[in-house]
Amino acid sequence: MKIEERLSLLNYKIDKSYEHITVNPSICETCPDHFCTFACPAKCYSLIDKKLNFKYEDCVECGTCDTACSHGSVAWTNTKGGHGVKYKFG
């Protein structure tokens, strides 16, 4: 089962006014490993034309990327106001 299909099963309350994770593009540009693209279980990080693309909307708020990125690019905060992923089972 493709990850996109699995993610489509999830409910999110997306916060359009606040991105709870941000990356620093100038760091990602020179990154030798892009480990985030392999580590993130929600495929929020992907390489498009060798450039790192990040989308916060699919994030399941596990915190993996904050440890995965050893180059200091990821700035991780909690979602606010009950936004973000909402599990049915957990």
Add this chain to the structure above:
Amino acid sequence: MEISEIIHEQSYTRQIIENKNSYYGFYNAGSMSEFDVIVVGAGPAGASAAIKLASAKANVLLVDRADPPGSKNVSGGVLWGDSLSQVAPDWEKGPVERYVEAKGVSFLTKDSRISIDFRSKKFGEYKSGYTVLRTKFDAWLAKKAKDSGAMVVSGVTVDRLSMKDGKVIGVEQGGETITSDAVILAEGANSRIAIDSGIKKKPSDRNIALGIKEVIKLPEKTITDRFGLSSAKMGFASEYVLGFLEGGVRAGGFLYTNKESLSIGAVISMGDLRKNNQTYSFNIIEQFKEHPFIAPLLEGGRVEEYSAHLVPEGGLTVDSIYGKGYMIAGDAAGFTFSNGLVLQGMNYAVVSGIVAADSFLQRKEKGIEAGANFSNYMDNLSGTFVMKDMKNFKGVDAVTWSKSIHQTIPAIAEEAMLNIFSENGEPKKHMLKILLKSMAGRKESKKELAVDLYRMMRRL
């Protein structure tokens, strides 16, 4: 809405404004704090602490960033033991799934499964555990806290601890400070507040693993029949060593039966995933699901949910579980246990939450000052299985994540079993000879295996 407005509104609607000078009107004499205790995080640790405190008439605020409370919480899914009965005697009648009457441990190689399938009539006398689905279960626990008299606020994210003169005096949210005599931090494995408040380091590859899980829907009867369970109330829980993964990434697997679904997942070594740097974390669980001895168990099932969560590894993940004005409980402190045979966290969370609450009450009895040092939390916890296990099994991760457990032993066992159980018309050999022959074919050094075996004897 900001937290202060919510608190005011709730206080008003619950008619607990007894003191005209205060919005809150329920603080203890001698303290200027708005609450006795603010508990951050409505999981098993936080909710247990809140129930315990509220039952002792302390003024408690339980705040969770998810709405409804618990709807961001994830775990593999077995709540072992009976610790929860201390705060919720009727918990077994709550939204639990199945009682574990069958426990498995398996090594999976590419083509084989080597298992222990333990079933016992005595699981009625000896407590095992219940499978649970956390969104339902944690909401139920938070409701218990509310019914006990705690104020429960959900959908509000605490920004950080509020510090004054090196002491925690409450929490900050939306630019405001809500004060309390103590904060119990039970925010889980991804501990942003503790990290942002400077009382916890960011986790490293060594002290967390990545847990990925799916909930797969199946009819109740199919589950009962397929796993050979004695009734629809009874369940199966198994741990797996996934020794067959592409690229040699080490991971453990789990498979638990719920009433009408299966919880299946993988706990992946971050260090291995990094070293490999070509395997996608989200594909590892698919490899597990497609294994020839796992796929038939899932047949006909429909994936209902996908989730991911960090798993604390290798003991305490903080330098100190207490300080001036605060205590850390549950996953946030690193209270989890795994020796490869069993994976536990929720029972540790429950006990640490209850002991944190007790430690506050103990201090309060003696007249607490805002920002008191809760060293008694560590003292009290030292007498429980939580700290004893942490101490006795320190370093067990070196065994559970060893190459011997994940690759060498399963491979030797597989070859030995094939030798023992296949009939090829030749005279039979002694067991020892078979084992030595199986070992001889391996490229790993005998020394490495011997070291790991020694560690196993010492630490498991």
